[in-house]
Structure formats: C-alpha cells, structure tokens
Amino acid sequence: MNNLTTYIPFTKMIKLELIKGTFKRESALTATYPMRILIIKDANGCLCMNSGDYDLKDGRIFFIPEEGLVRLEGEIGSGYWVNFSSALYSEFLLQNLDPLAKNLFLNLSFRDLEGNALKKAFSLMEQLKKDIEANKDVKFLGQYLSLFLGFTAGFDGYLAALTLDELQQTLRFRAILENFYKREKSIVFYAEGMGMSPKKLNSFLDRVLGKSLFVLIKGRVMREAEELLLHSDYTVDEIAVMLGFQQTSNFNNAFKRYKGISVSQFANLG
Structure with missing residues (x-):
C-alpha cells in the first residue's frame, strides 16, 4: 500500500x-x-x-x-x-x-x-x-x-559549496530582490530585509554570489527588459517607466552598455 x-x-x-x-x-x-x-x-x-x-x-x-x-x-x-x-x-x-x-x-x-x-x-x-x-x-x-x-x-555550481543556512540566506536575498529590484537600489534597504548590516550583506554577496548588489540589480533589470521587449506589447517608453528609469534615454543607454546593441536592434531580433 x-x-x-x-x-x-x-x-x-x-x-x-x-x-x-x-x-x-x-x-x-x-x-x-x-x-x-x-x-x-x-x-x-x-x-x-x-x-x-x-x-x-x-x-x-x-x-x-x-x-x-x-x-x-x-x-x-x-x-x-x-x-x-x-x-x-x-x-x-x-x-x-x-x-x-x-x-x-x-x-x-x-x-x-x-x-x-x-x-x-x-x-x-x-x-x-x-x-x-x-x-x-x-x-x-x-x-x-x-x-x-x-x-x-x-x-x-557555487550552490554545492554552500551550507544549508547560506542556501536559505541566498533564497531570502533572491526573494527580496525579485520583489523590489525595480524601485529599490540601496544596500541599506536590502540589508534591513536580510537582517544584516550593509557591510555584512556586501561581504555575503561577494563571497556567495560573486557580484555586488549594483551588478545583481542591473542584471535582473536587464533580464526583465529583454523579456518585455521580446514578449510584450509595451512600448519602449512604457518599459523604461516600469523598470524604474526616469527617462527613456537612460534606459536606452543602460541597455546598450549591457547588451552591446540598442533597444531597437534587440527588439527586432524577436
């Protein structure tokens, strides 16, 4: 049975x-x-x-x-x-x-x-x-x-070397980042969410994920930009606002630095 x-x-x-x-x-x-x-x-x-x-x-x-x-x-x-x-x-x-x-x-x-x-x-x-x-x-x-x-x-591969507590901390950080990456950029905000000092969170991210908070937020924003550009009907102006950019030109410049091609060139790939 x-x-x-x-x-x-x-x-x-x-x-x-x-x-x-x-x-x-x-x-x-x-x-x-x-x-x-x-x-x-x-x-x-x-x-x-x-x-x-x-x-x-x-x-x-x-x-x-x-x-x-x-x-x-x-x-x-x-x-x-x-x-x-x-x-x-x-x-x-x-x-x-x-x-x-x-x-x-x-x-x-x-x-x-x-x-x-x-x-x-x-x-x-x-x-x-x-x-x-x-x-x-x-x-x-x-x-x-x-x-x-x-x-x-x-x-x-890096996850295999982490302790269970570190895996849980990584999960907690990912969850906080997923909910707030569009509007929160401050290390203080994420540190408070993790129950750590900013210095300790910086050390944790560098040791466990090998990236700074700035790089992690930028990567998540750009991944979302790619998805929206290829799989939504939003205009570039609307996507820029959704991702927290005050001006579309700022979004265009950030995207080109990240991907090496312009927003319009990337959108045409879809």
Whole structure:
C-alpha cells in the first residue's frame, strides 16, 4: 500500500507530496502541472515510463518530461513527488541561460546525490513545504524552485559549496530582490530585509554570489527588459517607466552598455 500526503494548495501552481510505501506499476502517479520531479531518499525498484524503466536508488532525483505516465514498481522509504507550472519554471530559465537548462525536462534525466548534498536537498524540500503552508507568494516560490533546481541539477555550481543556512540566506536575498529590484537600489534597504548590516550583506554577496548588489540589480533589470521587449506589447517608453528609469534615454543607454546593441536592434531580433 502506498502513502502520499499532500501539503500544497493548487492555487500556488505547485503540488508537493511526501511519498512512501509499496507501489505497483498498474497505478500511475497523478500530476496537476507539467513539470515533474521525483526525489528519492531511500528506495528500491524502478520508475516505469514509455521510454523504459529506471532504477530507484537512494539519493536519486528524477527530472521528468510532461509526456507519458509515471508508474512506480517497488518500495519507497522516503521521497517527494513534486509537480509545478511552467510559469514557476520560467524563473529558473531566466537565471540559467545554458541551453542544457532549457532541456532539463525535455527527456527523462536524473542526478544522484549523497551525503551533505542529499541532506541539503531534503532540507530544502522540507522548508519549501513550510513556506507554502505559510502562504508565501508565487514570486517567492519561483525563486525557491530556481534555487532548488540549480542546486540539484548542478547548473549553479557555487550552490554545492554552500551550507544549508547560506542556501536559505541566498533564497531570502533572491526573494527580496525579485520583489523590489525595480524601485529599490540601496544596500541599506536590502540589508534591513536580510537582517544584516550593509557591510555584512556586501561581504555575503561577494563571497556567495560573486557580484555586488549594483551588478545583481542591473542584471535582473536587464533580464526583465529583454523579456518585455521580446514578449510584450509595451512600448519602449512604457518599459523604461516600469523598470524604474526616469527617462527613456537612460534606459536606452543602460541597455546598450549591457547588451552591446540598442533597444531597437534587440527588439527586432524577436
């Protein structure tokens, strides 16, 4: 007999279930959203899909494409079954421009973790459950999933060296940045949000992310500018205002320095 305990409301564009027990391949796992992850702490047996059977191993994390039913055959001592929307996945793609990141869910793939890496992955899932129960907003969840995928899939190599506390601090900073990057530029503001002194936050960002607050804000603003220029009907003037520029000319100059081409040249690429 299997046991799945649901923690997350559907309105959050994500569903996370604690999964354990005995599974028979006659019954498929259900998924509300297209992006699917199976996180195994300890298990034996196999994950069965049309493309073949894959061993369930301790510490194995599966990244599963939307196509095809997911069936399990075997015994799971502890694990998580997670599915979430493409909208939440988009933040990960914004932060990871490597083509391999875009293909993460194209075909079934997996990564094996052990030791501290596996412990951190499960701790992140446990905290994610708590944050959703605390009714955190969708932007925060998008940041959380981005960090989790970057860590478990190995795209953000620097994350592997961080302690669990540093991972949580990184997540907190990303969430604050995501909510305020358009209008708040002061190190004092972000330091207060992090519960740190400005000096300590500067040191943390330099050590963990390898970038200053100014560079991180600029990068996030320009990523948003790219998305709006290519995938919205807003005018350049409207985008400039939305991103906190007092004059369109300032936006144009900043964008050209960042991308090496003008706003109009970039927009024509779409």
